[in-house]
Amino acid sequence: MSIFFKAPVDIEIRLEAEDSRKHVDVKNPQGRIDKLPVYKDGETVKGSVTIRTKEGRKVEHTGVKVQLLGSIETSTDSITASEFLTLATELAEPSVLTHQETYPFEFKNVEKQYESYRGKNVRLRYYIKVSVSRRSSSEITREKELWVYQITEVPNESPSSIVKMDVGILDCLHIEFEYSKSRYSLKSGIMGKIYFLLARLKIKHMEISLIRRETVGAAPNQVTDSETVVRFEIMDGAPVKGETIPIRLFLGGFDLIPTYKDVNKKFSVRTYLSLVLIDEDARRYFKQSEILLYRDS
Incomplete structure (x- = not known):
């Protein structure tokens, strides 16, 4: 028989x-x-945390904390997480919650050095985490994920490139x-x-494709996954x-x-640009070349 304990507070x-x-x-x-919601590198992340007690209960806690976290989670063997960004603010000192409380928070001009990503074996994410700590019970947490874009200035490439x-x-x-050229904006062609x-x-037909290749880890335990995008x-x-x-x-x-x-x-x-030729005997001849993609707005 399984017994599920409901948290005594709601966190928004x-x-x-x-x-x-x-x-x-x-x-x-x-x-x-x-x-x-989309955020950019250097942008302030601010908002509020509202905590509501359930059914008029009094909830004793040893502190309320809000964090802005950035982590890389890989799942090649088992899910492991590595944090590259950790910012924290204490919202409330130890006390007893008897009614709804709202706490503002602000993380100013946050450096977000990587763009968010969700792939097959890895994800890079940024998220707000609120923790209500308790002395005799496990802490109560709530998370809210952000999506970060990294904007790159348009590189100068000579006409001869x-x-x-x-x-x-x-x-x-x-x-x-x-x-x-070898570098392209995601909106260019x-x-x-x-x-x-x-x-x-005797060539029967020819095709061109864009292939995305995700590589996780380091040799000899490196895992690679390829996907044809178009x-x-x-x-x-x-x-x-x-x-x-x-x-x-385009x-x-x-x-x-x-x-x-x-x-x-x-x-x-x-991302690789791939050219494939198929002859009348269904034999395939191909060549791939990497292209660099960037976000410019």
């Missing part, structure tokens, strides 16, 4: 101007959508994929051209030598995220 966390703040829809581990990717089979095929310099192989067929039929195919791939409409490189020495998330 409200953020300042929460209803008018921009929100983002994020899928949680249970497959449901969480609507989370063209990137080339070659796909070749000796004496059978030589393709050159040329695109404008990839523009380029594919040149057929040699085409003796795939387009860009050619159907056999090409001829000298043929050119223009490429325009990124704004896809579920893309910025590049994460060795975040707190825990994980990386990279």
